[in-house]
């Protein structure tokens with residue numbers, strides 16, 4: 001897995017050193033010597049990650065990071081702040097402007113590469129989701145993700161698996177107070193896994209050595225393996241200087257690590273940044289899911305559209321072939337619907353379509369499929385239904401529409417509507433779904449010709 005890294009540093013030897021290190025691991029490296037250049041290159045080169053020096057003349061790293069994270073074109077690029085000072089205050093400040101991690105000079109290669117691999121992996125996951133989300137947005141299927149959607153204070157609890165009781169109590173009270181989230185403290189691997197299934201935490205803070213025996217790394221790996229916790233943030237706590245364990249943790253899927261002893265404000269800043277990232281990816285995922293749903297659902301009536309019905313027809317035919325059975329297809333069309341729109345307006349027309357689709361669904365079985373083909377034309381596929389059963393169902397639908405007028409919204413009175421229905425019966429021998437639909441369509445045309453408000457069957461194929 002390679003990728004492009006933008007290295008930003010005002011000192012030439014530092015740029016050369018990082019370029020050399022990253023190049024040996026086959027990363028493609030772009031360099032910038034000040035903040036302005038960094039912002040330009042981040043936009044034009046779209047790197048997969050930025051390694052950003054904190055101390056620079058003119059514009060310091062915090063300012064550069066804040067600007068990168070506030071612009072749509074660069075907000076999604078992970079930033080590692082590179083610092084010589086490395087104090088908790090500096091780390092908290094960096095996290096607050098959106099940095100994803102810190103490395104201190106001089107570099108420890110193990111820490112450097114574990115970080116880079118981890119952030120590259122995250123970036124690729126996000127790129128894929130963002131791409132699909134953009135398609136949904138272009139199709140008008142989903143909305144932009146707003147700042148509110150990423151509020152770290154909304155969502156599930158945080159699970160703490162510390163090394164000692166005092167730590168657990170201290171972290172929990174600070175998190176409750178400063179982040180306003182609920183916490184669960186556990187002390188063993190088994191207890192953590194059991195509770196995780198029940199409580200679905202958004203974030204885990206796991207010490208490398210758990211109080212009641214057990215291995216924090218094994219817990220990280222188990223959390224990543226379970227579908228319920230795969231998307232949660234995991235912060236590994238390692239003993240000061242134990243970069244070996246930190247690197248192993250990142251490779252096992254930890255989202256971040258923190259070296260103990262630490263200031264709780266740094267833990268809070270790291271959790272906050274992880275929660276934002278999790279909210280963002282959750283939102284992307286649900287946008288993609290909604291987008292897929294929207295692609296096959298008719299927004300007015302909430303039933304399937306023609307695209308879905310076509311795929312579904314294939315499945316109904318396959319089933320008929322397997323069991324050697326028959327099935328029915330109906331085309332159902334509201335009579336003189338144009339008059340409703342003309343006379344009462346489009347809101348009334350929409351209300352009629354919604355009510356009609358509701359009655360249609362009430363008068364079929366769960367296994368049948370209703371879809372809106374467009375306008376006032378609806379489609380029903382009924383597996384394992386012969387001519388007798390289809391006739392009964394069609395008549396039930398026809399009577400349900402004729403029997404009760406539709407009440408219009410806003411006290412606009414009520415309107416009397418009727419439907420015409422064309423039915424085609426098909427058996428296991430048929431191979432062309434369009435031909436079956438065409439027969440039902442032809443029967444519908446005949447019902448209209450014969451005076452509407454009636455059911456007509458097509459001649460057998």
Ligand SMILES: [Mg+2]
Pocket residue numbers: 009010011053054055056
């Ligand atoms: Mg510098």
